[in-house]
Amino acid sequence: SRELMIFSGNANLALAHEICAYLGVKLGEATVASFSDGEIRVKIEENVRGADVFVVQSSCEPVNDSLMELLIMIDALKRSSANRITAVIPYFGYARQDRKDQPRVPISAKLVADLISTAGTDRVLTMDLHAGQIQGFFNVPVDHLYALPVLLDYIMKKKVKDLVIVSPDAGGVERARAFAKRLQATLAIIDKRREGPNQTQIMNIIGDVEGKSALLLDDMIDTAGTIVQGAQACADKGAREVWTACTHAVLSGPALDRLQGSCVKQVIVTNTIPLRGKDQTCPKLYQLSVAPLLGEAIRRIHEDESVSSLFA
Amino acid sequence: SRELMIFSGNANLALAHEICAYLGVKLGEATVASFSDGEIRVKIEENVRGADVFVVQSSCEPVNDSLMELLIMIDALKRSSANRITAVIPYFGYARQDRKDQPRVPISAKLVADLISTAGTDRVLTMDLHAGQIQGFFNVPVDHLYALPVLLDYIMKKKVKDLVIVSPDAGGVERARAFAKRLQATLAIIDKRREGPNQTQIMNIIGDVEGKSALLLDDMIDTAGTIVQGAQACADKGAREVWTACTHAVLSGPALDRLQGSCVKQVIVTNTIPLRGKDQTCPKLYQLSVAPLLGEAIRRIHEDESVSSLFA
Ligand SMILES: Nc1ncnc2c1ncn2[C@@H]1O[C@H](COP(=O)(O)O)[C@@H](O)[C@H]1O
Ligand SMILES: Nc1ncnc2c1ncn2[C@@H]1O[C@H](COP(=O)(O)O)[C@@H](O)[C@H]1O
Numbered sequence: 001s002r003e004l005m006i007f008s009g010n011a012n013l014a015l016a017h018e019i020c021a022y023l024g025v026k027l028g029e030a031t032v033a034s035f036s037d038g039e040i041r042v043k044i045e046e047n048v049r050g051a052d053v054f055v056v057q058s059s060c061e062p063v064n065d066s067l068m069e070l071l072i073m074i075d076a077l078k079r080s081s082a083n084r085i086t087a088v089i090p091y092f093g094y095a096r097q098d099r100k101d102q103p104r105v106p107i108s109a110k111l112v113a114d115l116i117s118t119a120g121t122d123r124v125l126t127m128d129l130h131a132g133q134i135q136g137f138f139n140v141p142v143d144h145l146y147a148l149p150v151l152l153d154y155i156m157k158k159k160v161k162d163l164v165i166v167s168p169d170a171g172g173v174e175r176a177r178a179f180a181k182r183l184q185a186t187l188a189i190i191d192k193r194r195e196g197p198n199q200t201q202i203m204n205i206i207g208d209v210e211g212k213s214a215l216l217l218d219d220m221i222d223t224a225g226t227i228v229q230g231a232q233a234c235a236d237k238g239a240r241e242v243w244t245a246c247t248h249a250v251l252s253g254p255a256l257d258r259l260q261g262s263c264v265k266q267v268i269v270t271n272t273i274p275l276r277g278k279d280q281t282c283p284k285l286y287q288l289s290v291a292p293l294l295g296e297a298i299r300r301i302h303e304d305e306s307v308s309s310l311f312a
Numbered sequence: 313s314r315e316l317m318i319f320s321g322n323a324n325l326a327l328a329h330e331i332c333a334y335l336g337v338k339l340g341e342a343t344v345a346s347f348s349d350g351e352i353r354v355k356i357e358e359n360v361r362g363a364d365v366f367v368v369q370s371s372c373e374p375v376n377d378s379l380m381e382l383l384i385m386i387d388a389l390k391r392s393s394a395n396r397i398t399a400v401i402p403y404f405g406y407a408r409q410d411r412k413d414q415p416r417v418p419i420s421a422k423l424v425a426d427l428i429s430t431a432g433t434d435r436v437l438t439m440d441l442h443a444g445q446i447q448g449f450f451n452v453p454v455d456h457l458y459a460l461p462v463l464l465d466y467i468m469k470k471k472v473k474d475l476v477i478v479s480p481d482a483g484g485v486e487r488a489r490a491f492a493k494r495l496q497a498t499l500a501i502i503d504k505r506r507e508g509p510n511q512t513q514i515m516n517i518i519g520d521v522e523g524k525s526a527l528l529l530d531d532m533i534d535t536a537g538t539i540v541q542g543a544q545a546c547a548d549k550g551a552r553e554v555w556t557a558c559t560h561a562v563l564s565g566p567a568l569d570r571l572q573g574s575c576v577k578q579v580i581v582t583n584t585i586p587l588r589g590k591d592q593t594c595p596k597l598y599q600l601s602v603a604p605l606l607g608e609a610i611r612r613i614h615e616d617e618s619v620s621s622l623f624a
Contacts, residue, residue, distance in 0.1 A: 037562050038375045039405060039420070064380040068380075071427070072420050080415070102355070103392070104357070107391065108354075110387075222348065
């Protein structure tokens with residue numbers, strides 16, 4: 001049958017290597033570099049004719065470069081007669097611009113989905129989309145995994161007493177509920193309100209955190225503003241300790257400083273986005289690997305088996 | 313009739329302002345900025361419903377950011393019910409990757425053309441494409457202008473004696489011939505040859521440069537290697553003086569240092585790509601404006617007149 005081949009751009013090479021280790025295949029050889037003027041230079045260095053190819057590339061920072069690497073690699077693979085090309089996008093960037101919440105703004109998430117199809121992608125494998133609806137932006141099959149089992153596994157092993165799962169906003173309640181159920185923990189929701197235009201925000205917590213161990217859960221941590229505010233609100237309401245977990249460690253701008261200066265004990269993240277320079281030295285950050293999950297999904301897609309049992 | 317509106321990304325705002333001045337219209341208000349994580353944030357700040365919109369944006373360095381700005385602006389304009397959207401791309405990046413000159417490489421120029429259509433572009437206006445064939449990569453109408461009249465005008469005013477137009481390689485002969493004809497100058501061609509694998513290149517000049525004023529002509533100057541080598545070859549063959557002209561001042565990596573250290577007297581460029589930091593202080597660089605040419609083309613496209621007489 002068709003050969004399984006894995007290629008990677010520069011966005012998360014380490015993760016691609018882990019996925020290859022899980023599958024027992026060698027990472028496909030490809031040059032993905034830049035010309036002197038910054039244009040991306042791609043050459044697929046091995047024969048892919050007839051192969052079942054997976055390209056691992058998160059559209060994380062530098063987001064536009066990462067995205068163009070993915071598109072140009074797919075173009076090169078398509079022109080090299082790969083039989084099928086699956087874009088493995090552990091972190092799908094531009095996901096927050098997924099609707100017109102004001103006049104005359106783009107829906108960049110839809111645009112990016114169209115760009116990925118245009119380049120010649122046959123399928124997409126991604127994780128914890130900011131909104132499940134983004135699956136519908138694609139005209140090709142999408143397998144959408146959740147990092148939940150990986151995060152749950154780690155949290156369960158901690159055997160935390162009096163755990164309460166806290167959603168930092170109303171949008172995250174479903175995710176928090178799924179976690180709370182599996183962990184047999186209680187649930188709380190932070191409800192930010194601004195009473196008037198120039199009033200400071202009031203953080204109400206719906207549910208009980210007093211004397212408990214509060215785990216704030218989100219799909220991503222970007223500038224960490226929401227998480228750090230929410231953590232403080234939990235502490236103010238008498239939480240014994242506060243930690244936080246997310247799938248996508250975007251960690252831009254002031255994120256690291258904010259987390260370091262906060263009451264958050266530990267920040268559990270996955271490797272859908274690699275930790276960079278200073279993030280790696282932050283003692284509060286703890287990174288879990290989604291490589292086995294992605295590897296298993298790739299194996300099943302390759303063998304035409306159902307992936308749905310992985311949607312824990 | 314439909315209102316003419318001009319918008320611009322950040323790639324060449326100064327040129328967009330000049331085009332607006334030529335047309336006597338105000339540059340359309342738009343926010344084109346970045347979120348903390350580097351994702352592009354666009355908001356069109358005025359009503360464009362039913363308008364005939366032109367978006368000025370070269371895909372120059374940082375090329376992937378410039379390109380994504382263009383795509384996201386077009387998405388936002390389309391969703392804001394613009395009647396027609398013309399992408400004005402004075403410098404079309406990724407143009408040199410326009411064919412498979414080796415196995416398993418992308419044809420990035422075609423991919424980029426497809427991305428621009430996918431975003432919702434109705435027409436394209438561009439200048440001095442690296443290869444005319446790239447017009448065929450688009451499924452929408454393309455107007456393709458030449459900077460030749462702007463360069464010619466300046467060179468003619470110099471009233472140089474004994475002018476010879478030199479093509480730096482065989483690929484540029486047609487362009488050089490067009491110039492030589494208009495300027496009633498003679499023509500020469502540089503023929504680089506490597507006799508064996510580890511032999512240095514020999515620069516043959518076909519045609520006569522001795523005692524003459526040699527003008528090396530190219531569509532773009534990137535790292536300036538070709539131009540500086542060619543200039544030295546002309547000097548070695550007895551040219552009285554050497555200068556050079558190009559449309560697109562890519563000027564990446566060692567370009568500036570090479571030009572400064574070379575025998576080239578003057579480097580005539582246009583503003584399809586803005587001069588940056590240190591380029592602006594280089595006394596050899598002389599920049600001409602293509603704003604009137606682009607402005608006139610935009611006026612004609614808007615008024616449904618033929619643009620072809622501008623193809624001097
Ligand atoms: N990269 C980004 N960084 C911060 N905010 C963003 C980003 N992309 C989109 N947004 C904004 O985030 C909001 C949507 O986020 P959410 O309500 O969490 O789905 C919208 O108002 C977007 O304009
Ligand atoms: N941005 C770039 N910088 C330098 N060389 C490039 C670039 N893009 C493509 N090329 C190479 O330039 C060659 C084509 O240039 P040309 O022969 O002038 O059309 C091909 O071998 C390309 O791989």
